[in-house]
Amino acid sequence: MTPAQELLLSRIRDVPDYPKPGVVFKDITPLLADPVAFGALTGVLADLSVRFGATKIVGLEARGFILGAPVAVRAGLGFIPVRKAGKLPGATLKQSYDLEYGSAEIEVHAEDLAPGDRVMVIDDVLATGGTAAASLELIRRSGAQVAGVAVLMELGFLEGRRKLAQALDGAPLEALITI
Structure with missing residues (x-):
């Protein structure tokens, strides 16, 4: 370590x-x-974002906002929040995903991501991978590319990395700590 x-x-x-x-x-x-x-933490995540060629940072609600915004500033990139459904005004792209009991939706402003953008997803924890996979789908539906995913910690016993592999489609996934 x-x-x-x-x-x-x-x-x-x-x-x-x-x-x-x-x-x-x-x-x-x-x-x-x-x-x-x-x-x-923000320095390491900013360095990863630059190394992966990101042009924008996406932070997943809610702790991904806390980490993603200073990472974006430090890397000199724009920050885009991915919110729970119903929290953003205006036109949005929505994506459903399954939870242990039921489902949920996340959304992003339709105009915030565009073709040519290379987007780095930042969050605090990779658990089961559902929210991260849904965010990757939103990014691709906007026409943008996924530069990578970076998390502070991965809960390895929940096998989120394995479940997220298909959604990553070759994009890198970095966990600073695996528990």
């Missing part, structure tokens, strides 16, 4: 039995409160 990874991992707090018994929630608020750790 690199010193940067050790720093990031040391600032992620385990919260047992949240949001329900048996779940260990990975709380990133201590990391966000530490300017050195938060700066290191």
Whole structure:
């Protein structure tokens, strides 16, 4: 593990039995409160975005907004929020995806992404991969290309990477920490 990874991992707090018994929630608020750790995180994600040739950053609601916006600024790129359905005014592109019990929808403003854009998806956690896969579909439906996906941490035991492989269609996926 690199010193940067050790720093990031040391600032992620385990919260047992949240949001329900048996779940260990990975709380990133201590990391966000530490300017050195938060700066290191945004720096690494910005470097990845530039290396992958991104022209825009997409952040997934909600913690992807917290990470994606400073990454975009640091990389000199535009930031586009991908929101839960019904949160954006104007014309949107929507994408449904399956949850453990039921389904959900995400959306993006139709005019925010265009052919020629190379989009980097930023989020805090890769769990089952459903939201990330839906965001990749939205990006492609807009005519833009997927530059890659980067997350702070991957919950490897949930096999999101395997489930996301087809949606990635060869685009890189980087997880700074795998748990």
